[in-house]
Amino acid sequence: MTTQQDAPGRAPALPLEDRREMILDAVVPLLVAHGSDVTSKQIAEAAGIAEGTVFRAFGDKESLIRAAAEKFFDPETVRNGLRAIDPDDPLDAKVAQIIAVLRTRFTGALRVMAAVGREPQMQPVRRPHLENSDIIERIFAPDAARLAWPAERITHLLRLLSFASSIPPVSEAATPFTNDELAQLVVHGITGTNGVPA
Known part of the structure; x- marks a missing residue:
């Protein structure tokens, strides 16, 4: 049977x-x-x-x-996204990829928190942002001689920029910034010189 x-x-x-x-x-x-x-x-x-x-x-x-x-809020999700970035990629491309990972995280976090009413209670994670900095330091290792700031400081800047550009009133502007545009801003500033001295 x-x-x-x-x-x-x-x-x-x-x-x-x-x-x-x-x-x-x-x-x-x-x-x-x-x-x-x-x-x-x-x-x-x-x-x-x-x-x-x-x-x-x-x-x-x-x-x-x-x-x-x-x-969703498991920090390994972001770290795995960062670990997938090839350190041998051009600097601009790496910065754009880091911003993309962080913006995806922040945009999703705002929606998920709205769905559950608040961020869920998570187990404390030791040195969460420093662990991300360690990964980003490895990503930027081939560019170390070009960088004016340490990885921890760069990570903080990228987090601030990614978070600010993920907030709906900013991200839904008439002409929102792309990840590549934000990467250009970080790498070359607002002088428009693309790294070439005036």
Whole structure:
């Protein structure tokens, strides 16, 4: 007798923790895009599962959104984005990529915080910004002789610029700054000399 469990063509059931992670991976981008307006149908379609499976894994939508927010705020997400930047890329390109990673984070954070009402309670992370500085220092290692500031100071500047340009009234201006334009500003200033002395 063939049972539902061993029916041909049916994928084996995932352990609950693996299923929860799969659902969270699908929910985080939806939460960033739609906030708390994301529907269980959208979640199920993105995860490739039935709506009932979503609720069996998390109980209710509020618990799922809270878990997705905590996953979003995991600092390793940003660090992995920074680690993917090739130190051998041109300096302007690296700065633009760093700004893109940080702006994506800040833009998403504003939407996620609005969805959950506040930033979720996270476990304290030791030296979070300094760890990012360590990664950025490795990214800029080939350019060390050209840099006027230490990596920690550059990281702070890039965070400030990325955050300010992610705030809706600024980012939704008639002509918002692109990541490349902000990188040009950081690398060359506002003189328009592109690094060439006047």
